[in-house]
Amino acid sequence: EPPDPAQLLDLAVATVRAAAELARSMRAEGVRSVRTKSTETDVVTAADHAVERYVIAQLRERRPYDAVVGEESGSVNGSGSPVRWILDPIDGTVNYLYGLPVYAVSLAAEVDGVVVAGVVRNPVTGDEWTATRGGGAFRDGRRLTGSGITDLGQALLGTGFGYDAARRRHQAEVLTRLIPYVRDIRRMGAASIDLCLAAEGALDAVYEKGLNVWDHAAGGLVAEEAGLGVTGLAGAGPGPDMVLAAPKGIHRALHDRLVEFDAAGGP
Ligand code: IPD
Missing domain, CATH: 3.40.190.80 (D-Maltodextrin-Binding Protein; domain 2)
Known part of the structure; x- marks a missing residue:
């Protein structure tokens, strides 16, 4: 039977909370090892790699057959599981580098190619947004509905x-x-x-x-x-x-x- 989106979300949230704390503490110690990737403007820090390694290790421990695709190290192949995790260890790397408090750890779970659960957490503010497919979107227990504007x-x-x-x-x-x-x-x-x-x-x-x-x-x-x-x-x-x-x-x-x-x- 297919994995329950609510259970995938629980694992995602627990993992992302710890990963966010890792990112925040590494920033507090000062950002080292900045390198550029595709172009001069595309930066990656040691924290991007450390957070990705942490999240992949956690997911592999709890759900060893799932696939994981992460921004920094590419993919970990799954074996026989319909689940694929999609990770951005630090989305907003330039803000992270400059100390602007707008960056996030982002983790989603796909089942058979459809995203069914996702969490985005800002390590600085503690803002955390979650959703499961068909189950609504939330921030701090409050259901989200967009602005609803028409103009x-x-x-x-x-x-x-x-x-x-x-x-x-x-x-x-x-x-x-x-x-x-x-x-x-x-x-x-x-x-x-x-x-x-x-x-x-x-x-x-x-x-x-x-x-x-x-x-x-x-x-x-x-x-x-x-x-x-x-x-x-x-x-x-x-x-x-x-x-x-x-x-x-x-x-x-x-x-x-x-x-x-x-x-x-x-x-
Ligand atoms: C970037 C950020 C940025 C967007 C870029 C992304 P990264 O992600 O989301 O807001 O404009 O297109 O690449 O590189 O910081 O993970």
């Missing part, structure tokens, strides 16, 4: 930029064209937190091209379970071309602007 002109949007120079140029052009039609833009620096803020209505909607699955798997479920539409563009699901999370009352209008401005196009 794109009143929308406070979150977005972000990739690490590749040509992509960022295109993303900045899209933003230039979109901003006259919305209330304002925030660039918080952690896509998982953006999605959770949209789930609680602290942002209205979120869009970003070029996200990896570990950036949006958990937060995307939180947003979806809060009642937002979470999609890509032109009938596609959320993925590398676009993750768009918006209250149903503005989803179509924002979607159509993003298509008009070719937000999923470019490098």
Whole structure:
């Protein structure tokens, strides 16, 4: 019988709480061993690796047959289990590096390729967002429902930029064209937190091209379970071309602007 999403969430939450404390304590000791990855702007710290190693070890101990995909070390293959864990050990690594208190440990569980449980935790503030598929989205026991706005002109949007120079140029052009039609833009620096803020209505909607699955798997479920539409563009699901999370009352209008401005196009 398939694993129970609530049980997967319990394991995810326990693991992420300890992992978040590890990330926070390493930051308090000072960040060492900063390296750049794909480009000069794409940084990784020793904490990214340490947190990933910790979470993978915990999951392997409790559920040895599951697969795990993590941002820093790639995948651990499963054997015969339908479960795959999706981990971003530190989402918002640049904020982490600078000491800005907006970063998260993000962990989701997929069963047969469908995300059924997810948790996003900010180690600094202790904010913790959770969701199970069909079971709703919560922060600190409070059920989340998004802002429910219906007018794109009143929308406070979150977005972000990739690490590749040509992509960022295109993303900045899209933003230039979109901003006259919305209330304002925030660039918080952690896509998982953006999605959770949209789930609680602290942002209205979120869009970003070029996200990896570990950036949006958990937060995307939180947003979806809060009642937002979470999609890509032109009938596609959320993925590398676009993750768009918006209250149903503005989803179509924002979607159509993003298509008009070719937000999923470019490098
Ligand atoms: C990044 C953050 C950022 C987003 C980038 C991501 P990382 O994740 O979520 O907000 O704009 O696209 O790559 O590298 O800090 O885990």
